[in-house]
Amino acid sequence: MTSVDHDPTATIPGPPLPVLSGPWSARVARAEGTDLDVVHGWMQSPHIDAFWHQAWPRERWYEEIAGHLAGDAILPVLVDLDGEPFAYIEVYRVVRDRLAGQYAQLPHDLGVHIAIGDAARTGQGLGRRLLRALAEGLLAADPACVRVVAEPDVTNAPSLRAFEAAGFRPCGEVVFPDKTAALLVHPRSEEDLPK
Template identity: 55%
Template structure:
């Protein structure tokens, strides 16, 4: 994947094992733990991040706003993910997971801005990709609202083993 240039003051960099303690701390935050269910130790997160980096399926990233780290992002090709079994995926669909770890920045529209910036960057960087997808838990109202505000359109419910999700798709062209 080519480097992504984010807009609106956001930066994105690959995560590495050295970021595991930060990610582990964020995952214990109630607003993340409730939805991610990955409040693991830093040692386990280091292993997970190393596995992701080595495998090429999912790209773990750290994101910052105006130079201050605020969250964890996973970018992935849907065709290599089990999500592809649950909807009519396209070969070049990108998927995204985000967790705003800095609790002082939750509820301020940052998630919406970050999601919009990520989607635009992925679509610019990969001309073969026509859409970016996500599958937030249907009960996670703040997340669903952020995706919708960032131009993701709800395509219905997906019954995944661990949750009922909403399939949210951000097409290359957003209707005004």
């Protein structure tokens, strides 16, 4: 009899669509048509490119979104505010992300990347409202998940303020090749913060 290597993360489902209520709504982003136009256009914006560094050609964004849709690590999501496109979100499973192993993650931990499309809609408190709704919506969508994490660049002060105002707690820093990130955690309860 031979033993077979078993990947314990194989049974962890892909990231869910957050459960949001008005004025927010979320849907899976498509790799073509208007969705692709919106994401590609937003990523060219200086306020997003400054931290995402993904002002790629439209074809590369097609490949990026299509690749996410074909896998189970990242779910590309468009969020509307009052029926109008507001933000591009990537919901990811930490165990399948480069953040894995950088802190004491749990198998069902979820992470979020966020890009608010229109620079004129930043700085009004909408980002923090959305981040709180996203965290609560992801915890509702996956009862096995007890915390939602984010890792914005430590130099992105507006993002750090918004995450903290939305209930994310600072839990140290993580160094990646392209940035030093603040590890921020939105726990289901105080006991769920990383030790």
